[in-house]
Amino acid sequence: MAALLPPLGLATPWLLWLLPLALLPLLLSVTRRSAVSSVAAAPEDPLSSGLRIALTAAGMLAIGGLVLALAGPYRAGERVTRTGIGAQISMLIDRSGSMNETFAGRQPSGAEESKAAASRRILRDFVGERAHDQFAVTAFSTAPMLVVPMTDRHDAVRAAVAAIDRPGLDYTNVARGLGMALSQFGAGTPGVSRALLLVSDGAAVIDPRIQAQLRAEFTKVQPNLYWLFLRTKGSPSITDKPAGEDTPQAAPERHLDLFFRSLGVPYRAFEAEGADAVANAVRQIEALERDPIPYTEERPRRDLTGWAYALAALGLLLLVLAKLAETDFVRTSARASSKRPADPAPANGQAAAVSKRAAA
Amino acid sequence: MSVWAELPFAKNLRDRRFQALAAALLLAALAIVVPPLPLTRSGVSVLAVVDITGSMNVRDYASGGRPASRLDTVKAALRHLLPELPCGSRLALALFTERRPFLLFAPVEVCADFAPLDGAIAALDWRMAWEGDSRISSGLHRAVAMAGELDTDLLFITDGQETPPLPANGIPPFEGRAGAVRGLIVGAGGYSLSPIPKFNDRGRETGFYAETDVQQENRFGPPPADAESREGYNPRNAPFGGAAARGEEHLSSVREPHLKALAAQTGLAYAHLDGPDLRAPLLAAATPRPVPGRLDPRPFLGAAALALVLAVFLAGALRARFTLFTPSRMS
Numbered sequence: 001m002a003a004l005l006p007p008l009g010l011a012t013p014w015l016l017w018l019l020p021l022a023l024l025p026l027l028l029s030v031t032r033r034s035a036v037s038s039v040a041a042a043p044e045d046p047l048s049s050g051l052r053i054a055l056t057a058a059g060m061l062a063i064g065g066l067v068l069a070l071a072g073p074y075r076a077g078e079r080v081t082r083t084g085i086g087a088q089i090s091m092l093i094d095r096s097g098s099m100n101e102t103f104a105g106r107q108p109s110g111a112e113e114s115k116a117a118a119s120r121r122i123l124r125d126f127v128g129e130r131a132h133d134q135f136a137v138t139a140f141s142t143a144p145m146l147v148v149p150m151t152d153r154h155d156a157v158r159a160a161v162a163a164i165d166r167p168g169l170d171y172t173n174v175a176r177g178l179g180m181a182l183s184q185f186g187a188g189t190p191g192v193s194r195a196l197l198l199v200s201d202g203a204a205v206i207d208p209r210i211q212a213q214l215r216a217e218f219t220k221v222q223p224n225l226y227w228l229f230l231r232t233k234g235s236p237s238i239t240d241k242p243a244g245e246d247t248p249q250a251a252p253e254r255h256l257d258l259f260f261r262s263l264g265v266p267y268r269a270f271e272a273e274g275a276d277a278v279a280n281a282v283r284q285i286e287a288l289e290r291d292p293i294p295y296t297e298e299r300p301r302r303d304l305t306g307w308a309y310a311l312a313a314l315g316l317l318l319l320v321l322a323k324l325a326e327t328d329f330v331r332t333s334a335r336a337s338s339k340r341p342a343d344p345a346p347a348n349g350q351a352a353a354v355s356k357r358a359a360a
Numbered sequence: 361m362s363v364w365a366e367l368p369f370a371k372n373l374r375d376r377r378f379q380a381l382a383a384a385l386l387l388a389a390l391a392i393v394v395p396p397l398p399l400t401r402s403g404v405s406v407l408a409v410v411d412i413t414g415s416m417n418v419r420d421y422a423s424g425g426r427p428a429s430r431l432d433t434v435k436a437a438l439r440h441l442l443p444e445l446p447c448g449s450r451l452a453l454a455l456f457t458e459r460r461p462f463l464l465f466a467p468v469e470v471c472a473d474f475a476p477l478d479g480a481i482a483a484l485d486w487r488m489a490w491e492g493d494s495r496i497s498s499g500l501h502r503a504v505a506m507a508g509e510l511d512t513d514l515l516f517i518t519d520g521q522e523t524p525p526l527p528a529n530g531i532p533p534f535e536g537r538a539g540a541v542r543g544l545i546v547g548a549g550g551y552s553l554s555p556i557p558k559f560n561d562r563g564r565e566t567g568f569y570a571e572t573d574v575q576q577e578n579r580f581g582p583p584p585a586d587a588e589s590r591e592g593y594n595p596r597n598a599p600f601g602g603a604a605a606r607g608e609e610h611l612s613s614v615r616e617p618h619l620k621a622l623a624a625q626t627g628l629a630y631a632h633l634d635g636p637d638l639r640a641p642l643l644a645a646a647t648p649r650p651v652p653g654r655l656d657p658r659p660f661l662g663a664a665a666l667a668l669v670l671a672v673f674l675a676g677a678l679r680a681r682f683t684l685f686t687p688s689r690m691s
Contacts, residue, residue, distance in 0.1 A: 156476035157476070306392050313392065
């Protein structure tokens with residue numbers, strides 16, 4: 001039953017304590033009083049009692065309506081789940097110090113753009129390009145930092161992306177960052193496209209113990225993994241084999257890539273050596289992540305105050321008309337009533353009730 | 361119909377109660393059609409910097425009858441503050457540890473983006489710290505500069521415990537202009553000393569810091585003035601005296617004198633965090649910024665209409681009382 005009724009509410013419910021004032025018209029009338037020696041002298045008159053009831057009701061409606069309007073009635077907002085095109089994207093952004101250098105590995109000077117500034121500019125355009133994408137932002141250096149949890153409020157995500165070209169911290173500890181970025185997906189709904197976007201300019205050795213944990217997490221969450229590797233000119237590529245021993249310590253980028261390949265989730269690495277390459281990679285990711293996603297739409301609450309004022313205005317209108325048509329109990333009406341003895345007095349209960357007395 | 365012609369319209373129109381009812385009707389009708397009035401309210405734009413160093417894990421607050429850590433209390437206070445700020449206010453969030461603030465996100469509007477803001481504050485954790493030092497003075501100076509860059513006021517929440525302790529020559533000089541950025545330093549923590557929890561490298565609590573676990577005296581820079589009177593003092597080999605420093609740096613309380621000195625140095629206000637209310641001290645210290653607001657005039661119209669209608673009904677009762685035995689009006 002409750003489900004059928006639209007949920008109603010009041011903005012300031014305590015004002016309803018004034019509602020008993022609406023009983024006032026039962027005791028008092030807005031019309032002028034006339035002294036009558038005996039009301040019993042007048043016969044029962046259905047029209048008069050009808051008018052009296054109508055005027056009392058109008059008074060109650062006016063007061064009750066105004067009190068209700070002051071309390072601010074509304075119909076509560078709803079959350080409607082719809083389906084759009086988009087994905088849940090957990091961004092994991094490297095905030096280590098080297099991100100503040102240019103792609104050439106120098107401190108930016110003049111018109112040069114640091115890696116962080118370039119990714120900030122491009123990711124900012126990426127966020128909000130599609131209305132139903134959801135984003136979470138995690139930053140990492142030595143420790144992972146949850147910046148913004150999974151949300152569809154793109155303004156907040158853009159504010160988080162805006163902060164990524166501030167001076168970075170110490171090291172690149174990617175393993176714990178991955179763990180936190182994965183935890184952003186939550187239980188979620190099945191069938192939603194999930195993407196983990198790692199933006200970094202370096203890699204680090206992942207502790208074998210943590211490797212096993214991460215592997216289990218990736219299997220559970222099953223995200224699409226994208227690694228946007230901002231390569232500094234002259235530094236080893238993902239695919240380069242080191243000249244000497246091929247260990248994770250010697251070539252962390254290559255081994256992180258190998259680890260990602262071994263996870264069994266859809267994985268793509270983009271190696272970008274400049275801002276254009278970054279923009280190109282982001283466009284490709286956007287094109288790949290095109291799946292239906294359920295999203296909730298908030299239907300705002302509907303204000304019903306206007307209707308309460310309309311009710312009050314209706315009651316007031318009746319009272320005003322009654323006051324306008326009010327007639328006094330005047331002696332000269334003896335002449336009028338002798339002409340039309342059966343004529344009921346106009347729109348005023350009291351006047352009608354006592355009209356007979358004039359003849360007496 | 362002649363009935364209408366006989367009604368005493370002129371008299372009815374002069375009737376005060378008719379006029380009052382007509383005015384009430386007009387007000388109610390106006391309330392149906394009138395749109396909200398645009399107006400400018402004052403909001404705030406704040407960079408909140410939260411200290412997440414180890415001493416913020418001290419449990420010297422209580423929440424629901426159980427001990428609560430300073431960081432948890434600060435988070436609760438910030439989450440309590442968020443819905444109390446006027447819509448249009450903006451909040452940026454930064455962490456503090458080591459010697460500088462780390463900006464998590466640029467200023468965000470507090471009403472429309474409430475959910476992510478609330479989630480981000482709830483997720484603050486001491487494990488986000490990238491280093492263990494807690495050089496509050498440098499952190500505050502840089503936070504003031506950051507707030508200046510973002511064009512916001514500053515809300516710096518800390519317990520004031522410097523790790524390592526300040527050198528003998530005191531607070532480092534402030535390079536900015538005092539008072540150029542307005543804001544508030546909030547001191548978190550109790551006034552009595554409490555032990556600081558210790559965590560292992562997997563983040564599990566393993567006890568409390570002991571006296572020998574932490575640096576008790578900063579022995580960089582020139583020695584203090586009283587060093588010569590110390591046991592075993594030697595100007596070249598033991599300028600700080602011969603004994604290991606002893607002290608209470610392994611225990612923590614809110615360092616109010618230090619924070620007040622920092623507030624005076626940087627031109628900020630100071631408030632102690634007692635319970636969840638941050639709103640009043642923040643609004644007092646922050647620059648009011650104009651934010652667009654809307655004023656709904658309907659409650660005023662409705663209240664006036666209600667007063668008029670009630671007056672009309674009650675006036676009838678009063679007049680009847682006074683004229684009960686004076687039927688002269690009829691004649």
